[in-house]
Amino acid sequence: MKQHRLFWLIAVLVAALALVAAACGGDDDDEGAGGETTTEEPSGGALGTVEIAPGEPIKIASLQSISGATASLGTDQVRAIEIAIEDFGEVHGRSVELQSEDDGCAAEGGTTGMQRIVADPQVVGVIGTSCSGAGVPASQIASEAGLVMISGSNTSPSLTSDLEGNANDAFQPGYARTAHNDLIQGQAAAEYVFNELELTKIATIHDGDPYTEGLATAMGNAFTELGGDVVLATAVNKGDTDMRPVLTEVAASGAELLYFPIFQPEADFIVKQARDIQGLNAATMMAADGVLSDTFVSIPESEDMYFSGPAQPEGSAYEEFVGKYEEAYGERPIQAFHAHSYDAATLLLTLIQDVGEDRDGTLVIDREALRNALYETEGFEGLTGTITCDEFGDCADPKINILQNTAEQETIEQVQRNVLFTFEPSE
Amino acid sequence: MSDYGAALRRRGLELFSFTGGFLWAVRIAAVVVVIWGAVGSLTEGRLTFDQWKNLVVFGLAQGSVYALIALGYTMVYGVLRFINFAHGEVFMSGAMIGFFAARELNQHGLWSDRPVLGILIVLLVCMTTSTTVALIVERVAYRPLRQRPRLILLITAIGASFVLQYAFRGLFGAGVKSYPSIEALQGSWRILGFNVIKTQGVVILIAFGMMALLYTFVERTRTGRAMRAVAEDQETAELMGINVDRTIVTVFAVGGAMAGVAGLLWGLVFQQVFFFTGFLPGIKAFASAVLGGIGNIPGAMLGGLVLGQTESLGPSLVLSGLGVPSAHQLKDVIAFLVLVLVLVFRPTGLLGERVAEERA
């Protein structure tokens, strides 16, 4: 009996609290509209405006993977963004302040990090995320808050479109990227193998990462479409060390080339152990940008291997950028996507420069106008090439290089310059 | 099996009860699936006979590393009746410090010029490191808790495992460290119709040698007898004049040394080590020890070898035969399912005695 009384007591309490909470919630909304967020100008777009008082800096944020196993990917990009802000100088006579958050390369991290960013109503736009998995929920939060979000390294097709005019599930208005869509790299690798190497049977391996799985699948589909045959599509797990059994299967499948767009250290195990398997040698193996690093190309067994990856920026502007990077951080850029993030940041600042209006010393940025301007970007010259956005936010200059690591190349930069084939999708 | 049957009856768990029926269904299903898959795979003729034989050798090499690590789990369990969860990290510590030694030797040319000497030196370094780490963990984390419930010890061990992992990460960095390779161990031998990669051959050789040595030590020496006595009954052993404390320390030291050997073999076979290296092999070795019957030294060896074969042959033999895509992704699923199935068939493991049933 006693238990029952307590139960009712608690039930009543809960109900009462729900009422209180609802009342409080209502209260807050009213206050929010009146007080905390910026007052909406009647002329402003549906997403509201950001108003920056005289003398105050413009706030943008970065959401990159800066801790854990993929920390180097994000750190590289944050540094590039910092350089971009410095290079761009003042916007409408104001300095630019960067708030740096961590996406942890995971959906939870993307959510928490983006929540931190949107908590400040003065933030205009975000450069990020590093990882597509984090990008999916983050872009949704950013979109709902009216922010513009430009990623320098998300490549998953799901975030934008299938490149044939259909938006994919995770596409959110306000999202764009300066990195290429995986579909392009898959297409490039497939065309090179089928047309240039004239091979018709391939095997693919991914490691369960959304990026590698997406790329392996895209490559496989493109290859089948060209008329080739994917004789084995398989996978390993992160943390696996003994690749010999799976390589035995690859050898047995009769594949003429193995495409494994995965990361280190699993990729190291594959090339090192492949020499123990009859019928496999480096000339029949191809990986992607995930392994384009000094430690990988210096593995003796990786000699003669092929790689697919976004065309590396070149030219004096890029050299200048690398110089600044080296001076500021004491090492050369450590990953593949710094230039993309540099371009993303520069693009964002340019848009703010174009859209922002000075009204009696107050800088007013209309969020919707900013978003529209983003999707209208055309012929923007960045380090990675000419950036033109489609309506689903794919902005990258879609050049993909196929590289080879031969006996002559020793460092990653030399490999990057040994371009066998450059792919540009025909419109 | 009869023991198990007796246990079932004693506990009133009849064949036709819900759980009994469920377990039998699981057993029958497992056997059917395995046979179906294997027949499918073999008749398909995807792999040649030579390739099947290669898979067996790969599994043997991987399994003997598991077995070496499993020895440490099983010995500690035999004496203290708890799982030293941090043992995987003891193994990693040996492999990690061994890397620095190997790198140094390689710079002085010793690693490739005189591989036998080089390996011996690194082996010594690995064993010393792992033994030291095992002893420190015993002293700091376990000894104060010896009389506490075993759950407390197990949780402490999980804590120790975290501390070791992230201490090594902090000290030596998160990057993957690559062992230099040894020229003399490139290529392969042809033994009894099997194509054996030289490094794997060496690994199998050393592992079996070490296990034989350990078995002799435990069965034949005075210290070994003391260990068995302590395992059997601590109080009686103490009354018989055995120094229990010292015996337990010896057990940790010997287990650590075996893990150190495994660390070196890991370096030779996979040539890579980083702070997380110990985790997965540690769990696999833990599974091996349980699979073979925990507390039982030959059991740990058998468990390791069975697990190695399962991982190597399982995906190709069973899953591919069933037409499962990306079979090798499910390697660990098979490994753990085998563990569950063995325990369902034999709750005390392959060679386990009644001990586990009574005291566990």
Place this chain on the structure above:
Amino acid sequence: MAARFHRPDPRRTVVLGIAGGLTAVFLSAIGMVEEFIKRSLVDPEVVLGYVTIALVPFVFAYVVARPPPVREGIAPVRPGPLTLAAGAVAGLLTASVVSLFVVITTEVNVRGVLQNVSPPLLETLTFHRGVGQGVVWLLVGGTLIGAGGAAVHLIPARYRRPVVLAVVWVLIFGLLQVLIAQIFRGLKVGDTVNPFLYKGSRGLTIHGAITVWIAAFLIALSLEGQREAMRRRLAEATPAVRRNYMLVGLAVALLILAVTPQILGNFLSEVLDLAGIFLLMALGLNIVVGYAGLLDLGYVAFFAVGAYTGAVLTSPSSPEWNPAFTFWAAIPFIMVAAALAGIIVGTPVLRMRGDYLAIVTLGFGEIARILFLSDALKPYFGGAQGIIRVPNISIGPVEFVTSQDFFYIIYALAIVLIYVSWALQHSRVGRAWMAMREDETVAEVMGVNIVAAKLQAFIIGAILASLGGALFAHKIGSIFPHSFNIVVSITVLMCVIVGGMGSIPGVILGAIVLVGAPELLREFSEFKFLLYGALLIFMMQMKPEGLIPSRQRAQELHQDEAAQDAWLRREALGDTEPEPAK
């Protein structure tokens, strides 16, 4: 009784002093000091890095100088000059080891092996004054801090706790600046209070720190006397009165929680949501581990089952089958799926105990993750690409969008589940579980149906975790298999153990501290697991019953001490009648 001065053991002083030095070197070499150096607690000079390293000699000297506890029949000792000296010596030894480390690493470059022993670290350790002068500073500083640690014992007993507590509060205010500043903003006093307390994002101002210290000191001092009185009153009260106290406390706590998200704002609510989701899981695991004593290391499997079932049923873009249910319509299915998962995991392990159970459940956790990730099940669960577009939860026309809104759902569910969990504990099943935990064989002989009790524990635990999983899926809006790794299992287990196995308030505190704190203290993220591990070892040695122990478990774990106490009490009372310890 004439009190003697305390004479600390010289050997212990030396050993602990050197151990302190090794600890400090270790903290430096793993990069903690350097990572924390950028974090300012009190502007301009008190930074977390120096606080961390200064805490080492302080704590070690405190331990060295601690007088033995007052015991019956032994003349009490009181701290004297030797106490201070011992502390100073220990501090000096600690500093000497650090100095030795600094000198050696300046001469020999060890960076090829020890990555974090960088020139900036050495500069930090020598206070940017070069090795010679820096070492002198280190030694002097170490000695003084050591003496300071020992001097704590010299403070009159009445003031000792408040003084130390107030310092701790200053550090907490500095450390949790984000949280505290936001609370003041939420209370609508942020504009006046925050600029007074904080200097931008550089920690407390000096006058702010002093204010916090004085306030904390006064509050602690005034509570010091009352705590005893409160405890006595509670102990003397009849059960009915005690329950009324509890209910009032509960009501106040609930009310505070109800307005929390409004005060905390969106981001901190997000942190609280995450802690809430882990709380739901921890409540479930508390039933499995805490009540029934079944160590489950693969609890994430049920979390994943809940998340995936929820996502498949509600997302309009789930791959194979997408009925696009609402969250509420999906709940029964989620619970059924979880119960099935509980049976699948629970049945094979019925006959297993302890370590066998641990490894097999761990295996099931991994199996679940790999299966959801696998290409083989990709047509159903999306493989590596996960399931996206999991909708927000709504009740009728009200959609719960922000993390503040979401808090109420988690909050309501948590209250229901806390009640369920509490009711179960006191039910027939709960008693069966606890009997089973104590001794399975005896419980069975006494008529407990072990098979049923174990399966019930697994099924109920699975259902609780699956609800956590479903909320997680809706909260994030998309799920990927990588979120369901073994770290989740370990974190939930940590919440239960650190909070107090079998204790509901403990589990709540555990979830808030262990999940919330790392989100707030970003500097800690790198060292999160190191600290977790150390905390586990420490808890098991010092307080195996957890932060807020369940009364019963505490008794079990301290049986010996309880027996001793009882014996002492009888001695004191001259009572000779034997009395059971429990």
